[in-house]
Amino acid sequence: MFQKTFNWLDERLGLNTIYNTVLDRKVPKVNWWFTLGSASLFLFLLQGITGIMLSVYYVPSPDHAYDSIQYIMTGVSFGWLIRGIHHWGASLMVLIVFIHMLRTYYFGAYKYPREFTWVTGVLLLLLTLGMGFTGYLLPWNQRAYWATTVGTSIAGTVPFIGNFINMVLRGGSDLSAVTLARFFSVHIWWFPALIAGLIGVHLYMVIRLGISSLPKEED
């Protein structure tokens, strides 16, 4: 029964072809350092799922943001667990993505023909940091408020257009409800959409070009 259903679907969707191309592709002899990309992808999906769960109760408004998180932590079953995973997963994702970048650099995996994979990877790293920066404001506690005040002020030190950048980031001259709403929007829509799209491009190239082998003595 299952085999029949699968065959019917496979004939139309080419599931076996996808499986063979994506998972059964030829790879050189690799080691544990080559698992960091998969770990990054897993963490992105984990952050996505826990983030969607948190959005059930979180309210991006200065009146309710802090209280809604208190409610998640103390009023909702397993809220502490889901927020905890999202909180620690965020730090872990920055760490893993960064080590993934270091591995690519030290193993020379960014070289021809994978330069463009490297470029999308750099964008993904920057977007991951952006997710960390925008997510940090959302609890709307003292630490979040002042971290964002300092962070946007640093952006404001850019010559000539710094003040303008600062105003755009904050949505005005001071941190306000507008800042919280736009950080929330960027955190849950803009950056995740960009990251998902870039991961698609990144993985397409990984599959198309294959992964580079470990550098040898003569390299």
Place this chain on the structure above:
Amino acid sequence: MARSPHMSRQEFVSIVAAAAGTIMGAIIGIPAIGYLITPALQKISADAWIAAGSVANYPVGIPTLFNFNRTKVNGWEKTVNSYGVFIIPHEDGSILALSNKCTHLSCRVNWDPELSDYVCPCHNAHFGIDGQIISGPQPRPLDPYETKIEEGNLFIHFIGS
């Protein structure tokens, strides 16, 4: 190779994989479902006895308005609602407490001492001193509250809405 009377390696692996998958699914799924349905399982009990001060403050036979506030908590939101109760002590020592909320469309009724009626300003509903319908569009008499007296102090039984 002769067929072994025991289960094959493939069967064993399938069973173990299914069992492990079920356990992992439960570990992930139960917290997720609990998280989503929590608000439906929480019962908010708003029942309380509201202290309305000394009975001596309320003149016999004259409805006196007593106001109080109740805070309702829904998740992260606190709503303060105010309620009004007419306290009418009777000659025999019993005390009637009537909500001032008109039973028609919930406007607040006022005591008119000249008519000896509660009059609703919205659609001119008239209630008698004990809350009974006199005239107007209201479907039922004014809602009474349960009362009790402890050491000369009046309490009103508030049933959460």
